Amino acid sequence: MFPTLNATGDLLFLERFSVRFQKVNVGDIVVACSPENPRVLICKRVLAVEGDSISVLPEPYAQDAAKNVLIPKGHVWLQGDDPYKSRDSRHYGPVPYALLQGKVQLRIWPPHSWKKF
Amino acid sequence: MSQWFPKLKPLGREVWERSVLLTQFLCCIHIIKEHVVEIHQVMGPSMLPTFSAVGDVLLVERLSTKFQRIKQGDVVMALSPENPRLIVCKRVLGLEGENLVVMPTHGSGRVQHIKVPKGHVWLQGDNLSNSTDSRHYGPVPYGLLRGKVFLRVWPPGGWTRF
Numbered sequence: 082m083f084p085t086l087n088a089t090g091d092l093l094f095l096e097r098f099s100v101r102f103q104k105v106n107v108g109d110i111v112v113a114c115s116p117e118n119p120r121v122l123i124c125k126r127v128l129a130v131e132g133d134s135i136s137v138l139p140e141p142y143a144q145d146a147a148k149n150v151l152i153p154k155g156h157v158w159l160q161g162d163d164p165y166k167s168r169d170s171r172h173y174g175p176v177p178y179a180l181l182q183g184k185v186q187l188r189i190w191p192p193h194s195w196k197k198f
Numbered sequence: 199m200s201q202w203f204p205k206l207k208p209l210g211r212e213v214w215e216r217s218v219l220l221t222q223f224l225c226c227i228h229i230i231k232e233h234v235v236e237i238h239q240v241m242g243p244s245m246l247p248t249f250s251a252v253g254d255v256l257l258v259e260r261l262s263t264k265f266q267r268i269k270q271g272d273v274v275m276a277l278s279p280e281n282p283r284l285i286v287c288k289r290v291l292g293l294e295g296e297n298l299v300v301m302p303t304h305g306s307g308r309v310q311h312i313k314v315p316k317g318h319v320w321l322q323g324d325n326l327s328n329s330t331d332s333r334h335y336g337p338v339p340y341g342l343l344r345g346k347v348f349l350r351v352w353p354p355g356g357w358t359r360f
Contacts, residue, residue, distance in 0.1 A: 114341030155280040179277035
């Protein structure tokens with residue numbers, strides 16, 4: 082999630098109400114269980130919700146290889162802010178909504194970079 | 199008014215202590231329900247004849263899914279990938295890495311060969327003709343599984359272990 086978040090060591094404040102009441106919007110940063118490994122939590126940005134149709138570039142800046150994906154019911158599209166390094170929905174497809182654990186509201190550590198998202 | 203206060207004070211203390219006890223009790227129930235065992239009633243025809251369509255009460259244990267001890271053939275409760283507010287009860291027919299042959303759901307479909315991806319399971323209801331399961335929405339991420347069914351307690355007349 083570079084450059085929004087540091088590679089390691091940021092402490093984030095999550096709230097669970099948005100996810101439980103399904104008030105997650107496009108652009109929110111969320112924490113979810115990884116679809117590939119249930120013991121791992123991933124932190125990504127929601128780029129599309131159910132019903133949206135997005136154009137996905139499997140590689141950044143390779144415009145000719147764009148694919149159109151329709152997000153199925155009950156799923157969201159997660160993507161990291163660093164398109165070169167992030168492993169996200171471009172690799173494992175849309176993620177079921179029920180895997181979302183919480184929405185990131187604040188960064189509380191390091192203390193000099195408090196930020197509200 | 200001032201003559202009532204000495205009577206109200208012990209009553210207030212008792213109300214407070216009872217409230218604290220009730221809160222602690224509810225917290226314990228919540229922890230047991232979320233992490234140990236849960237009682238669930240299943241409705242719907244998708245698991246006939248194993249479970250009836252009108253509401254069997256099952257005991258669901260939450261530990262197997264947390265420690266990844268689910269095996270092929272287990273009946274599990276999971277969150278539906280199509281509707282995050284819905285909990286479904288299906289049988290695990292394939293674990294990650296297995297190759298499955300899926301028969302068509304209706305006459306004109308084709309037989310599919312599917313490899314269950316990493317971190318996913320294949321869920322299918324026992325009532326193949328009336329079940330919305332992985333044949334419709336694909337393999338289900340393991341993180342959606344909530345618990346494994348191990349006992350049926352209602353209807354009475356012999357508890358059944360699974």
